[in-house]
C-alpha cells in the first residue's frame with residue numbers, strides 16, 4: 007500500500023468515448039497516475055470484480071463512472087462501486103443525462119428487442135428468440151443481465167457527488183476534476199464541474215449576436231453556407247448554446263458547427279429540451295399560422311434535436327414513445 | 332420543508348357545499364403534508380370568516396394559508412388583506428378555486444369531490460414554496476406630457492398647468508398654435524383668428540408650469556400610468572430663444588431661398604426663417620437642410636447681421652428624458668392629398684388650391700398679404716368652392732370631415748368681403764350643418780354674397796381640367812345631367828386625415844389607429860372618447876377625428892380633466908410585486924429576453940455581458956422567464972418549483 011488516493015474508473019452504457027477522453031489527457035495522465043493508485047479500470051487494467059468487492063466500504067477515494075444505466079449488471083456495479091467509494095463522479099453526458107443512448111427511451115423495450123433481434127435485415131434468428139434472463143448452455147445454467155425498461159442516468163440509480171459533463175468531457179475538465187479531488191478543493195456536493203453560465207458567455211462569436219434576435223426561417227447546416235464568424239442563431243441555424251452549460255471550450259463552435267447541448271442545462275433549468283424549444287419558439291418572428299407551421303416543420307426531429315443528450319434526465323424520461331403503439 | 336399550512340374550505344352557501352362531499356374533502360386535506368389545520372366554513376368572505384382566519388394565523392402560528400373557495404379574481408385581494416392584518420405576508424396565500432372550476436362545472440358529486448381534492452392538494456403543495464413578496468411604492472408623477480401644440484394640445488396644457496404640476500408641451504414645428512394659427516378668421520364667429528388665439532398662446536408662453544419644447548419629437552415611451560418615462564429629441568434651432576426678439580435682420584442677409592412650407596409653398600423663405608409673421612414664439616430658426624454651413628460653406632451672414640448675437644451655430648440636438656404621469660396626444664390632422672384623385676386637377680390645373688393654401692392666401696401675414704389673387708397676379712372674377720374632396724367617397728374616406736362646409740362658407744364670406752362683384756360657385760352634394768350655430772351661419776353667408784349652389788349627384792361627380800387657358804369644371808348634377816362651367820379659381824376642401832406621422836406615433840405609444848384615415852382609436856367612441864386602450868394615454872382634437880375648434884378645445888380640456896382627477900400630486904403608486912428577476916451569475920448575456928419584453932423593462936449591459944430588469948417597468952408577465960434558456964430569470968410567484976409542485980399536486984391525487 008502506497009497510501010496514495012485510490013481511484014476507480016468504470017463504464018456502463020456508453021460508446022467508449024469517455025474512456026478515450028481519459029487517454030486524451032496524454033502526458034497529464036502520467037502526472038495523475040503518479041499521484042494516485044488506480045484500483046479498477048476494466049478498459050485498461052486487469053483488476054477483477056472480486057478485488058473491488060474485497061475492499062472496505064469507502065476505501066476508494068473517487069470512482070468515475072461513465073455511461074448510462076440500462077442493464078441490471080450496470081446497476082449492480084454502480085451500487086457496488088458507490089459503497090466502496092467516498093466520491094462517485096458521473097463522467098460524461100450518458101452518466102450525467104442519459105446521453106445519446108438515452109434516446110432509446112423514445113421506444114419501448116419490446117419494440118427495441120424485436121427490432122434488434124428479429125427484424126433488422128442482418129439478423130439470423132429463425133426461431134425469433136429474444137434475450138432471456140436465464141438459459142441452459144452445455145448443461146449449465148447461464149444468467150444474463152436484465153435489460154431494463156428504460157435508460158436511466160447514473161443519479162437515478164445511485165447518489166452522485168459530482169458530474170463532469172460532456173460528450174465526451176474535455177481532458178482539461180477531467181484533469182481539473184482529478185486535481186480538485188487530490189487537492190481537496192471540491193465545490194459543494196452535487197456540482198457539475200464546468201462553467202456555471204451557458205455557452206454564449208464564452209462563445210467566440212458572442213459579439214456578433216444581435217440585440218434583438220428574430221428568426222423567420224430555420225436552416226439546417228447542409229442547406230446553407232454560413233458566415234464562420236457570426237452567431238449561428240443570427241444566421242437562422244439552431245444552436246443550443248444559450249441553453250447549454252459552458253466549459254467545453256466551444257469545441258463545436260470552433261469547428262464551425264452549432265452547439266448540440268452535450269454539457270446539459272445550467273443549474274436552474276430542469277429540462278434542457280423543453281427550455282430549448284421554448285426559447286426558440288419565443289424568437290420566431292411570424293404570427294401567421296401557415297408560416298408558423300412551415301418554420302416549425304423545418305425541424306424534422308425535434309425530439310432528437312432538443313433531447314439529444316437529455317431525454318433520460320428530462321421530465322419526459324421514458325413516458326413518450328414513438329413508432330408502434 | 333416544514334411549513335404550518337392552514338386550509339379553509341368555504342361552503343359558499345349551497346354553492347360548494349351541495350356540489351361535493353365536504354367531509355371527505357376535509358378528511359383528505361387533514362392528511363396532507365404540512366397541513367396543521369383544516370376547517371370548513373359557511374362563508375369565508377364574510378366578516379366572521381376573515382376574523383376566524385386572522386385569529387387562527389396567530390393562535391396556530393400558521394405560516395401559509397390555502398383558501399379553497401371561489402375564483403381568485405373574486406376574493407384573492409380580500410384574503411390577502413386578511414393575511415396582512417394578521418401579520419403574515421399576503422403572498423403566502425394560495426386560492427384553490429373549487430367553485431367556478433369545480434362545483435359549478437362538475438355535475439357528478441363524487442367526481443366533484445375528487446376534483447376538489449386534487450385542486451386543494453395542488454394549492455397545498457404550491458403554497459409551501461411561496462416566498463414573501465414586498466409591494467413597493469413609488470411617488471406617482473403628477474406631471475403631464477402634451478404632444479402637439481394646436482388648439483387641442485394648448486387647451487389641455489392650460490387646464491393641466493396647476494400648482495405642483497408641470498406640463499411639457501412638445502411641438503415638432505418651431506412655433507405653436509397648430510393649423511388655426513395660419514387662419515385669418517374663424518367660423519362661426521368670423522372673429523379674427525389671431526384675436527382669439529394670440530392671448531391664449533401668450534398665456535401658454537408665459538405660464539410658469541408649462542415648458543414648451545418646440546422642434547421636438549417623441550422617440551420612445553416606457554412605463555405606465557403614473558410613471559411614464561419619455562425620451563424626446565429637441566432639434567437644434569441654432570438661435571438663442573432667450574435673446575432673439577424676432578427682428579428679422581438675419582432674414583434679409585441669408586443668401587439661401589427655398590419654398591416656404593409654412594405658406595403652403597406659395598412663396599419663399601430663407602434658410603434662417605420665422606415661419607410666418609406673428610408666429611409664436613417670435614424667434615428665428617435655421618433650417619439645417621438648406622443652410623450653407625452644413626453644405627460645407629463658410630457662410631456666417633446671419634451671425635454678422637444679428638444685432639443681439641443670438642445665432643448659435645454650435646447648437647446640437649438634445650435628447651431629454653421626461654418623467655410624467657400621463658400623456659395627451661393632440662397631434663391634429665393633415666389634409667388628404669387631392670393629387671391622389673386626378674379628377675380634381677390639383678397640381679395640374681394652375682389655379683386649383685387646397686383649403687389650407689387658400690387660408691394662407693387670404694391671410695394678411697400670408698404670401699400675398701391677404702390679397703386673393705391668381706397665380707398670375709390677376710384678381711379672380713369667379714371662384715369655385717368644391718366640397719367633400721376625398722370625404723364621403725367610396726374610393727377614399729367614407730366619413731364626413733365635419734368642418735369643410737363651414738370653412739367653405741367662411742371662405743365665401745372672406746371672398747365677398749374683399750372682392751365685390753365676384754361670383755362664387757358652391758359644388759356640393761350634401762351640406763353638413765349640425766349643432767346650434769351652423770344653419771344660422773349658412774343662412775347668413777348665403778344671403779351675403781353672390782353664391783350659386785351647384786348640387787352634384789355624388790360628392791365626386793366632378794372633373795376639373797384646363798382648356799384654352801380656362802379652368803373647366805364638368806359635373807353631373809343632382810338630376811343626372813352633365814353640365815359644364817368655367818371658373819378662374821378653384822378651392823378644394825380635402826378630407827381631414829390623422830397627422831402624417833400619426834402611424835409612427837401610434838407605434839411609439841402603443842395605441843391603435845383607424846385603418847386608412849390615421850386617427851387614433853378612442854377607448855369607446857360614446858362613453859370614453861378621449862381615453863385610449865392604454866391607461867394614462869389620452870387623445871384630443873383632430874388627432875381623434877375631424878372636428879372644429881370648439882370640439883377640439885372641449886376634448887383637450889376633457890383629457891386634462893381626466894388626468895387631474897386621478898393623478899394627484901403626492902399620491903403613491905403601488906408597484907407590481909410579482910415581477911421577474913435576473914440572476915447575474917447565471918445570465919450568459921444571450922440577450923434573447925431583451926426584445927421579448929413588451930414593457931421594455933430589460934436592458935443589456937454589453938460590458939458586463941448580462942441583462943437587468945427594471946423593477947418599476949416590469950409587469951410580471953413572465954415572458955422573459957419562459958424564454959431565458961439559462962433559467963437565469965425567475966418570475967416571482969410563478970417559479971418553476973411553485974408551478975411544478977402545483978402540477979404534481981394535481982396529478983398525484985386520485
Ligand SMILES: Cc1cc2nc3c(=O)[nH]c(=O)nc-3n(C[C@H](O)[C@H](O)[C@H](O)COP(=O)(O)OP(=O)(O)OC[C@H]3O[C@@H](n4cnc5c(N)ncnc54)[C@H](O)[C@@H]3O)c2cc1C
Pocket residue numbers: 478479480481482483484501502503504507508509510511514516517518519547548549661662663664665686687690734738741830832836871872873874878879880881883
Ligand atoms: C382649411 C380649414 C379651415 C378651418 N377653419 C376653421 C374655423 O374657422 N373654425 C373652426 O372652429 N375650425 C376650423 N377648422 C378646424 C380646425 O383647424 C381644427 O379643429 C383645429 O386645428 C384642431 O386643432 P388640433 O389641435 O386638434 O390640431 P392641429 O391644429 O392640427 O394642431 C396639431 C399640432 O400638433 C403638431 N404635431 C403634429 N404631429 C406632431 C408630432 N408627432 N409631434 C409633435 N407635434 C406634432 C402640429 O405641428 C400642430 O402644431 C378648419 C380646418 C381647415 C382644414
Ligand code: SF4
Pocket residue numbers: 910911927928929930931932933944948949950951952953954955956966
Ligand atoms: S416579466 Fe419579463 S417580459 Fe414580463 S414585463 Fe417583466 S421583464 Fe418584461
Ligand code: SF4
Pocket residue numbers: 248913917918919920921922923924925941942958959960961962963964
Ligand atoms: S435570456 Fe437569460 S441568459 Fe439570456 S440574456 Fe436574458 S437573462 Fe441572460
